[in-house]
Amino acid sequence: MIFSDPASVAVVGASDDPAKWGHWLARGALVGHDRRAVHLVNRGGGAVLGQPTVRSLSELAEAPELVVLAVPAAHVPAVVDEALAAGVRGFVGITSGIDDRVIRRIRDAGARLLGPNCLGVFDAATSLHLAWGRFQAGSLGVVSQSGQVGLEIAGLAASSGTGVSRFVSVGNQADVTATEALLDLVSHDLTTVVGVYLESFGAGIVAAMSELRAAGKPVVLLTVGTSVAAREAARTHTGALTSSSDVVDAACRRAGAVRVTTPAALVDLAAVLTSGVPRGGRVGVISDSGGQGAIAADLAVAAGLTMPVLSVVDGLPAGASTRNPIDLAGTGEQDLANYARAVEVLARGGEVDTVVLSGYFGSYGPDAPSLEEAEVAVAARICSLARETGVTVVVHSMREDSAAVRTLRTGGIPVQHTIERAVAALGHASRLGRNSLEVVPRTTSATPFRPGYLAARELLSFVEFPSAHAVTTAADVTATALKGPFALKADWLPHKSEHGGVRIGLTEPTAAFEEMRARLGPGTYVLEEMDTREHTVELIIGAKRDHSFGPVVLVGSGGVHAELFRDTAIELAPVTPATARDMLARLTCAPLLSGWRGAPAPDVTALAEVIARISETLAARSDLAEIELNPVRVGPDGVLAVDALIIPSEETVNDTGGQRVA
Known part of the structure; x- marks a missing residue:
């Protein structure tokens, strides 16, 4: 409760000068004098804001619970030492440049510090006002x-x-x-x-x-x-x-x-x-101008809201349009209650989750004072309808302030002076996610990390890869029992194509191996059967550790052009297969995953499972920094990853050669 409802506060640096922080902090602190003891400290003594001051904290009979530091940085160490010696438990550090040693002294004493270099704290519930402004x-x-x-x-x-x-x-x-x-x-x-x-x-x-x-x-x-x-x-x-x-x-x-x-x-x-959060993204638009209604409708669609066709329109005034957006077409002027009637039709009709009222409403009272009382009554009715139905109502009014606008705001109806701000806020609100996901990672492989593509295949045993084996000599290549066409890869290179470490479409791989080995040097190479299935889509699946939020998982258009198209979806890891499917649906290339132009649809269920397992693996294993499958080829008969890269934690990759350096 130190920073929300302290029993006593002291403002060190209190001042009568309105240009100084100490003045604002002292004035704010005195707002809560009926709830707590307020002490003003000014080393020059005298009165501040008509209240007596003390020259130092040592003059107080009891230690204040919370001390505000509003003195130059050079004076802070002495003030803090004095306060800690007296038993102060909390500090608000307005001053910038407070020495790290002072901060350590506060921590070591078991006290707490808000800041430093902060503007302060305010709490309306406890009359706590220790901030500028x-x-x-x-x-x-x-x-x-x-x-x-x-x-x-x-x-x-x-x-x-x-x-x-x-x-x-x-x-x-x-x-x-x-x-x-x-x-x-x-x-x-x-x-x-x-x-x-x-x-x-x-x-x-x-x-x-x-x-x-x-x-x-x-x-x-x-x-x-x-x-x-x-x-x-x-x-x-x-x-x-x-x-x-x-x-x-x-x-x-x-x-x-x-x-x-x-x-x-x-x-x-x-x-x-x-x-409250809107129930969904279906919006009904009401306006007293066809033009303003059309603008609102366009903005709503652009904001990701949907404009359903209305079937329940009984109760609209005669002469109003029955389409969405609803144009009151002058009936609002004939009877201001028609604004509330139109809102009620939509709010009770069950066909929309939100209502936008756009146009002149809110301006009648200022422009025709005899209408102010009636307009305020209609505004109050709109507030009641929103509360009764649970439907979110947002108003765009051509008048920034009026009795009706204030009535709407007091009643919980947001009012904006521009339609774009009203609709943008509604779009954000309607897309707001539900409660956080609770995902428990499944048990993952305890296979220790080893560098290279073959080791990555082993660690990611839940992923299907093409048949392959290691080759180190031309004789190994010649003796292969694999079926062509072949891909040949330098096992140790993370970005193989950039260094000439991959060849594909080989029917006679021996010569390609000898050329690659002569250029890149001895080491482990991988001879692999190529995926020749038709109707496949290439994707990238990756997971990495973000420095702020921890493990994240990504899926997107794959292959060598992945960074060019930047068609991706990202979530915090781990994710469920259901969330993985949602990620896939957000991709621009999503139509390719549902059968484009009559092609058989790829196995999205298996693909989502792989995405989820990759996310779980990184989330569960602190020894891994990044996992990447690129490309992943998904077809009607399943998912095949044709390259994989794993980077351990606290290790870097040297892209110019075949060595890893810790």
């Missing part, structure tokens, strides 16, 4: 690595009518982490939805977001570093085909969260989610 109480919990981004989110939340239930700026996370701050919100009664801004992801973030979702508090994540410049260097095709945004999105799907790209989008979505 003003906050409007509401239902959005905010955890932010950047204080200013968090403050922007809080300001937008106030403007939207959503407000903030709890605000935690974690700063440098020298002690208290974002994960801990998120877990603190699971039991926070005022919080119904959580907004997070992170620049890096520590341990437990996915589990924390999952726990919040299980508690009925969906998480909206804002992050940075998703550009091409942020992609990590790759040792395999799998690495080259993943980006930070891919993996973050996979983490969000696993946790039942959703990622957005701006603070405004975060607040827009949070406003929708405060009344």
Whole structure:
């Protein structure tokens, strides 16, 4: 409770100067003076905000439970030593540049530190306001690595009518982490939805977001570093085909969260989610303008929503269209109650999960004051309909603020001044994943890692490969009992085609072996029967360890052009076969897996099983860093992997030759 409802607080560096942090922190701390003891510390003495101060913590009769550090970094060590000696258990580190030795002293004493370099903490439930700025109480919990981004989110939340239930700026996370701050919100009664801004992801973030979702508090994540410049260097095709945004999105799907790209989008979505996650993606559009209805419909489809054809339209006013989108065609002006009637028809009809009301509603009162009371009453009725039916309703109003707009927002209906923001938020909300997956890896092979293609085949014994054997001399090749055509591979090379370490379509492989051996040197080569089946599709299946989120699995268009087409789907590992099938369905090449132009359909069930087993293998074996099958050829009669690469943990690959170096 130190950072949510302390029994007493002290602001060290309290000031009467409104330009200083100490002024805002002192003023905020005094808001909760009826709930807790508030001490203001100023080394010059005197009064701050009309309240007496002490020159140091040692002048206090009892140690405060929480101390806010708002003094220059050079003074922090002395303040911390004094506080720890007095028995202080918690610090809010506003000051940047706090020495690591000071942070260690806090930890060694068993105390906790929020920050340093943070903007502070706010809790509407406990009147705790130890942060710069003003906050409007509401239902959005905010955890932010950047204080200013968090403050922007809080300001937008106030403007939207959503407000903030709890605000935690974690700063440098020298002690208290974002994960801990998120877990603190699971039991926070005022919080119904959580907004997070992170620049890096520590341990437990996915589990924390999952726990919040299980508690009925969906998480909206804002992050940075998703550009091409942020992609990590790759040792395999799998690495080259993943980006930070891919993996973050996979983490969000696993946790039942959703990622957005701006603070405004975060607040827009949070406003929708405060009344719950939409049941699905079917949307009904109502407008008092044919043009605005058509624009809303186009945007809805682009956002991934569906526009069902309506059959239950009884109750619409005469003259209104009965198609989706519904055009009230002037009947709204004739009787404002028709807006609510149209919403009721859709909300009770069972054919849509969400409703968008777009256009002039919200503007009648300001433009014709005699209509304000009636418009407010209709707005209240729309709020009641949303609560009664559980159907999500979003309003786009041409008026940014009016009595009706405020009534809608107070009643839990998000209102946007632009249709694109309204529909974008609804699209995000409708795609929000359900509760996190719980997947238990099956027992995997205990075969120890050995380098090379043949060893990879042995370790991945659950995968079917073409018949093959090792060859080291031309005599081995000549004596083969395998059936051609053949593929010849340098066993040790990870990217064989790039170094001339693979030849395919061989009918007489001896000469090819002698040429390859003369060029690459002695070693183990693999002579393998080629897969000559018709109606096969080439894919890549890979798994690797992300530095933030752990094991991930990827599937995509395969072969030597995998990085060119970049047609991939990614999830956190392990995955079930059902999730693997969903990954396959998301690929651009998915039609090839269902029988393209009359071709027999490949065995997708077997393919999904392989994807799941690969994901389980990496997740269960900490000694492996990456696994890649490329290409994987799937046909009507099953799955065949024709190359495999495994990279152990803490080991690198030298692509210029045949040696591995630890």
